Amino acid sequence: MHRFLIRLLVVLTVILGVNYIGWRWLESLNWSAWWIAIPLVLAETYSLIDVMLFGLTTWRTRERIPPPAPEGLTVDVFITTYNEPLDMVMDTAVAAQRIRYPHQTWILDDGARDELRLLAEEHGIGYLTRGDEWANRPRHAKAGNLNNALMMTQGEFMLILDADQIPRPKILDRTLGYFNNRKVSLVQTPQWFVNVPEDDPLGSQAPLFYGPLQQGKDGWNAAFFCGSNALLRREALMQLGLVGYVDEVERNIHSALKGARTAVRKARKSKDSTAPMVAGLLDEVEVATRKASADLKAGRSFSEITYNLRRTVDGAVQQLVAADFSVLQADLAEISAMGLDGGVPLTPDDVDAAVAHLSSRHWSPLGALESVQAVLEAISVERNDEAQPVMPLATISVTEDMATSMRMHSLGWKSVYHHEILAVGLAPEDLKTMLTQRLRWAQGTIQVLLRENPLTKRGMKWTQRLMYFATMWSYLSGFAAVVYIAAPVIYLLLGILPVNSLSTEFFIRFIPFMVANQLLFIVAGRGAKTWRGQQYSLALFPIWIKACTSAARNVWFGRPLDFAVTPKVKQGNSRDWHLIRPQLLAMALLAGAAVVGLVRLGVGLNEPLGTAVNVFWVVYDLVVLSVLIKAVRYQGFAPNEQPVGVLKP
Known part of the structure; x- marks a missing residue:
């Protein structure tokens, strides 16, 4: 019966939510104030997706009875x-x-x-x-x-x-x-x-x-x-470790092959690449890289693939070095001959001319193949960059x-x-x-x-993918929270609504959706005290934003995260108000906006209904954010206090 009720509420919430958000996008946007109207409807769309993921999660809640433990396991x-x-x-x-x-x-x-x-x-x-x-x-x-x-x-x-x-x-x-x-x-x-x-x-x-x-x-x-x-x-x-090890080696080989092909393409642009011997060697290396890619796709041994390609590249490098050395010897002989004219030593101008003659030569084919050679040598099945x-x-x-x-x-x-x-x-x-x-x-x-x-x-199955994504998606809520806080402040201070009007059409769509949404949380939670968690999902919006931006910088640009182990004991005086400075600023803006909005209402600059709705949201936001005031003042758990009720199996 409980699962049936949850599913009924999920269906009802999704239908009402899609009806509301569809109407918001198609009919209610105040395009003259697009700079707040678009962010607000995006935030509401984010919240609808969040609710839908929650509904999918609770659709198949499972209660287990543990089987007896077998004997003899280590x-x-x-x-x-x-x-x-x-x-x-x-x-x-x-x-x-x-x-x-x-x-x-x-x-x-x-x-x-x-x-x-x-x-x-x-x-x-x-x-x-x-x-x-x-x-x-x-x-x-x-x-x-x-x-x-x-x-x-x-x-x-x-x-x-x-x-x-x-x-x-x-x-x-x-x-x-x-x-x-x-x-x-x-x-x-x-x-x-x-x-x-x-x-x-x-x-x-x-x-x-x-x-x-x-x-x-x-x-x-x-x-x-x-x-x-x-x-x-x-x-x-x-198994996970071994698969990860194989995947990483394979990724490294893919990168090396891609780099080899790029290096060969760039080497072909050099004027030296027109020489028959150089062109032939570049062709040989390119054919070898294509064969290595095909072997990799076919599941051939990594060591065999890299060995064969490395042998081809090494041979090409040796032939280029030998050819360049022969030319170098001829150049040196030519330079030496320049100094044998009547036993007169080379003048500075003669030296400059000789150096210019050597410097005019292009070494890019050799340099390209040596780069490929170095990358292939760096590929190691031992993963020497790791401890294990x-x-x-x-x-x-x-x-x-x-x-x-x-x-x-x-x-x-x-x-x-x-x-x-x-x-x-x-x-x-x-x-x-x-x-x-x-x-x-x-x-x-x-x-x-x-x-x-x-x-x-x-x-993974698509449902498993969505279950993981739902948890990740929830941490994007910080950006939506900023919009939810800004919208009532903007109306109360400036009289600008992000919707065309707060008509009956708005309320008959919005209120049923919100009621169904809250009922879903209550029924799914079976009376558990989830309100504090809902408060913090909004109140910690600066933390969620910082987490998203710092993680993105770490992944995309290699910036360190300054990892810290969570202390297990109380860290001195907890009354550290600067830790919640952004939230305190938001609370001050909300409270100030409510006062200004009421004054504007009194002088006829704001509409009564718009003011009432936005003051309601201000009060709601302040109640949510007020949890941080108590958090700052919290002095730790007293032994005579009763802990929160125990979960039941």
Whole structure:
């Protein structure tokens, strides 16, 4: 019955939304104020697409009953840490030791702290850190830490925990049974925090995501890895690493072949290329590159392809060098002869003439082939630029989790979301830490979108592609939020409406759509307190914009992201108002615009209906943004406070 009601509301919301947005585009735009009318209708269109993706996600929400765990499986429990307090790490590690199902517990210390190693040895806990092979090579943050551990352990399955996530003893008993299906590679459980008060001022709990959204994605076989509280199959990860290794070598060879063809084309423009020998050598290299491309497409051995092409290029280079050397010897003989006229030494003018004679020669065919030679030599199946050639967890993003599960799904593996709290952790207790965490999540997600867009990812079903894209799409909301804040301010200050008029036709389309939309969220959430999450999706608009722009600069121009591990303890005084300066400015503009709008109404410059509607939106925006005032003032969780209610399986 619940699923039927959700589907009914999804259909109703989509119909009403398409009706409203279609009317907005076709009939209601105020073209005399296109500079705000177009951005507003684009923002509304963005929101409709967001709602449609949410509706698709919840269309197949899945509730699972875990199968019993089979006996005899080997499991490694990985606790990742960098600079977290030692007692926090050890509390998690000792709790991991108490997990009932037989396993091996490992602390993966990326900080290489001797004191932590000694504590681990004292408690009989495995301790792993990186070796010298990682020196002066990319470390890839948490993904690199896990990839290093995978090469040093043997368990069939890995339970991954952050340093603050205390596992419950039954966590493996409740999740290992899903792996009876040989195609299941991932079981993700919720992340839930014990230090969050009932009003959740920092929006740390995510009952909508760790609930209807992940359950809906699970229905489409697209529940994804969230970095912690997840169990993964080693076989799937190693396949992922090997496929990624092969793909990267293949990409390098493609690039080398493309560069070789370009170099040959440019060399043909040189006047030296008209010489029969040079033209013949360039033809030989071009034929060899075409054959290499055909062999690559046919699946021939990479080493054989590069060896054959390298041998052809090396031979051509040697012949060109030999020919140039012969000419050079003749030139030198000519120069020497110039100095034997009656034993008179060369004058400065004679030297200049000789140098000019040598300098006039063109070496571009040789230079081009030497460049191709250098590129081919640089192609190495050993991947000497990395600490290890095989990287099972994805390293294309500062958040390794989403990209890893997306790649597993593209290889045909299945995932499971098990909706039961089996580990409890610590949420940020100050605004600065929370913003650092949200920025990193958003940056990593946008990196994945720009580097491996799920909409074009081969191997996934279209529904899986849309499930991943829906999460990425949500981080573009910062740009829409700016428009939603600006529109009422512009009307109240200037009297400019982005629509032709606020007629009855507008309200009979807009209001039913909004009501159906909110009912869908309420019913899908089954009473979960999702309002705080909705507030922060708008209130953190500067963070989402920064994440999009900084990730784009990183992917397109190689600018660093200044990656920072999210602190697990409170960072001093949280009353840092400058952290929300853009939101405070927006609130001041909204409040000021409301006052000015009411004054303009009083003197007859604004219409009553337009003023009422826009003042309503100002009040709504202020209520949403006001969550940040409490966030700045939040002093951390008091032990006598009651945490937010526990999720039910």
